[in-house]
Amino acid sequence: MRDQYYEQLDQIVDELVQLTGTVRRAVADATKALLEADGQVAEAVIDGDKVIDETTEVIEERALLLLATQQPVATDLRQLVATLRMVADLQRMGDLSVHVAKIARRRMPDVAVPELLAPTISSMAQVADQMIDSASRIVANRDVPAAFRLEEDDDEMDRLRKELFRLLLSDSWEHGIEPAVDLALLGRYYERIGDHAVSMARRVVYLVTGQLT
Template sequence: MREEFQAELTEVTRLLVTMAESVRAALRKATTALLTADLEAAQAVIRRDADVDAIFQQVEAKVADIIVRQAPVAVDLRRAITALHISADLERMGDLAEHVAKTAARRHPSPAVPAELRQVFKGMAEIADQMAEKITDVLTHTDAGLAAELEKDDDAIDDLERRLFKIMLADDWPYGAETAIDGALLGRFYERYADHAVNIGEHTIYLVTGEPVTSQD
């Protein structure tokens, strides 16, 4: 029974990997849309978010099915429930990538991000992308070291967000309120995406091993 449970949980993990790959691709494409004012890319991200939502529903159904048929207890039950949390975090990451794409689409054909902020957003997007890649790796190989790295990546994103605000709040900021508002909200989308990635790293170690990872702060 335990082996069967393990096999079924591995299937759920495979669905989570597919979700992680999708939300990674979504943020990459959304960032392209944002930095190159590419409307088609933005629309593709918005359209495809439904796929992530569909897998979220599949995970829910599959986990409920496993609980009923395998009747896991104690740590195993917690692991099954943890899969639901990971799925919810991934679903939200998809939404946040969609928000970035929507901001790009709303400003098209103008760029939503002025030249002064491009480097910061490139930096945030790169780290967020690495985090999404690490999530996939943690889900596939259960690497607790990688899960711990996500915390540091998140700190780097927070630093870049502070840098973003510093630029927008400087006395010589040449743009008005609209660009500052877009910048602040976009910064928050990347930062929240990273927060969910950190959650997933911790949850995944528990999902796969049954051993909790406690965050350092």
């Protein structure tokens, strides 16, 4: 009975890790659509969000079924509740990649990001990618040291967001209001993607160590 339970719990963790991979690709694709004004990739990200939503529901249902049928206590209970929270984080990261893709699509055939800001947005996307990768390894292997890397990445994300706003608000900004508004929102979206990765990692670290980071 307990063996079967742990098998099912492992399966849920596997599915969570796989979904994290799907979300990581959605974010990377949204960035590609954004920086290259690639309409096909933008549409694929927007359409692909259905799959992320469906997978979220499947994992939720499995976790609820395990809660109901196995009635776990203590750490096992917390693990399942943490899983429910983490799928919510992943679903939201999927939504945010759709927001990025929609800004890309709205400005096509132009590129929504002026050249001046492409390196900053590209770096934010790269940091977000690393953060999702760390979150995935933390979930898969309960790799607590990876959580420290994640906090460093979060500091870097914060620095990049400040750089982005400094550039947007500098006197030399010559692109007008609409790109400034788009870029402010894009900065926010990448920052939130990073926040959700941090939130996932903290749930696992708390499960493993009992300590809030």
